[in-house]
Amino acid sequence: MKKKTGGKSANVWTDTETSAWTGLVRAQQYLINAVEDALRENGLPPLPWYDVLWELDRAPGGSLRLNEISRRVLLDKYNITRLSQRLEQEGLVRRVPCTQDGRGIFAHITPGGRRLRKKMWPVYERAVREHFLSKFGKEDIARIDRLMRRIRDESGP
Amino acid sequence: MKKKTGGKSANVWTDTETSAWTGLVRAQQYLINAVEDALRENGLPPLPWYDVLWELDRAPGGSLRLNEISRRVLLDKYNITRLSQRLEQEGLVRRVPCTQDGRGIFAHITPGGRRLRKKMWPVYERAVREHFLSKFGKEDIARIDRLMRRIRDESGP
DNA sequence: ACACTTGAGTTGCGAATGCAACGATGAGAG
DNA sequence: CTCTCATCGTTGCATTCGCAACTCAAGTGT
Numbered sequence: 290m291k292k293k294t295g296g297k298s299a300n301v302w303t304d305t306e307t308s309a310w311t312g313l314v315r316a317q318q319y320l321i322n323a324v325e326d327a328l329r330e331n332g333l334p335p336l337p338w339y340d341v342l343w344e345l346d347r348a349p350g351g352s353l354r355l356n357e358i359s360r361r362v363l364l365d366k367y368n369i370t371r372l373s374q375r376l377e378q379e380g381l382v383r384r385v386p387c388t389q390d391g392r393g394i395f396a397h398i399t400p401g402g403r404r405l406r407k408k409m410w411p412v413y414e415r416a417v418r419e420h421f422l423s424k425f426g427k428e429d430i431a432r433i434d435r436l437m438r439r440i441r442d443e444s445g446p
Numbered sequence: 447m448k449k450k451t452g453g454k455s456a457n458v459w460t461d462t463e464t465s466a467w468t469g470l471v472r473a474q475q476y477l478i479n480a481v482e483d484a485l486r487e488n489g490l491p492p493l494p495w496y497d498v499l500w501e502l503d504r505a506p507g508g509s510l511r512l513n514e515i516s517r518r519v520l521l522d523k524y525n526i527t528r529l530s531q532r533l534e535q536e537g538l539v540r541r542v543p544c545t546q547d548g549r550g551i552f553a554h555i556t557p558g559g560r561r562l563r564k565k566m567w568p569v570y571e572r573a574v575r576e577h578f579l580s581k582f583g584k585e586d587i588a589r590i591d592r593l594m595r596r597i598r599d600e601s602g603p
Numbered sequence: 604a605c606a607c608t609t610g611a612g613t614t615g616c617g618a619a620t621g622c623a624a625c626g627a628t629g630a631g632a633g
Numbered sequence: 634c635t636c637t638c639a640t641c642g643t644t645g646c647a648t649t650c651g652c653a654a655c656t657c658a659a660g661t662g663t
Binding site: 300302305306308309310312313314315316317318319320321322363410411414417420421422424425427429430431432433434436437438439440441442 | 457459462463465466467469470471472473474475476477478479520567568571574577578579581582584586587588589590591593594595596597598599
Binding site for chain 1: 640641642643644651652
């Protein structure tokens with residue numbers, strides 16, 4: 290029971306800190322698992338595919354630099370390279386070199402890509418609603434939004 | 447088009463819902479990445495190793511059924527099987543068959559395992575504090591704890 | 604005793620991931 | 634102009650993951 294913790298950045302966590310941290314990590318793991326399960330059960334591609342297709346679908350012109358995709362979905366570049374190649378192989382995306390920047394590659398979503406995303410959406414949305422949204426009221430959702438936003442803010446230099 | 451969907455739970459999300467969902471997922475991805483980076487930069491093993499060692503270290507007797515580990519760290523059984531084999535190969539864990547249940551296997555943490563966990567802790571804790579805990583006050587941490595707890599509650603029918 | 608179902612853990616194999624090294628282009632300094 | 638340096642994307646290789654099929658032990662019913 291000793292509260293030695295008076296010095297703020299001691300090596301030791303309060304129970305609440307521990308619980309909040311593991312809770313956050315496990316909750317998200319649980320949610321991802323649930324969504325992936327739902328997609329798989331419906332014979333649909335895995336989540337990262339959806340993420341990328343969504344980013345492209347809502348991007349102006351339906352295309353983004355691989356670079357930018359990487360930044361948005363938080364996957365490493367090499368990951369995006371290969372994912373985009375797989376997507377292209379399935380005809381969901383076209384990879385077109387950037388004329389202004391010789392080393393850039395645009396991923397451009399195809400009609401088939403938009404179609405697939407639309408087809409995945411109901412499954413995705415149902416899973417998220419069932420396991421996440423349905424458990425909270427409007428205010429709590431807003432609270433979560435505000436709290437989570439703080440984590441990635443001012444990630445800085 | 448038509449909102450045949452019965453009522454409020456239409457297929458469409460409010461901005462806050464979208465933002466809260468992606469915020470949660472991205473925040474956690476961001477945090478995991480940060481921790482993994484920190485571990486790697488210090489030449490330490492990846493996060494799942496820590497998770498398992500931590501669960502074992504704090505478990506009474508320093509051992510758990512593979513089953514139970516799987517449940518706690520939210521990794522699939524086959525994953526735990528192989529992870530525990532790798533840990534055993536590194537001398538961090540001993541896998542000992544359960545006498546009462548012929549098909550059970552206990553993972554039992556070794557002194558070396560406890561030592562490694564202790565060595566990983568400062569790096570782990572620093573990363574989490576820097577990227578997560580330091581951004582919130584006591585009340586917010588408690589709030590996050592309460593909110594995240596709700597997600598995994600009453601999952602079972 | 605018998606088959607039947609469930610549960611724990613393992614394994615083969617193909618796919619995805621992580622890491623580091625690499626080639627190529629653009630940007631800046633002198 | 635040329636040299637260096639940072640950025641973008643790719644690739645080889647090893648590790649890990651995902652899935653389905655499998656073994657063996659427990660539990661259940663007859």
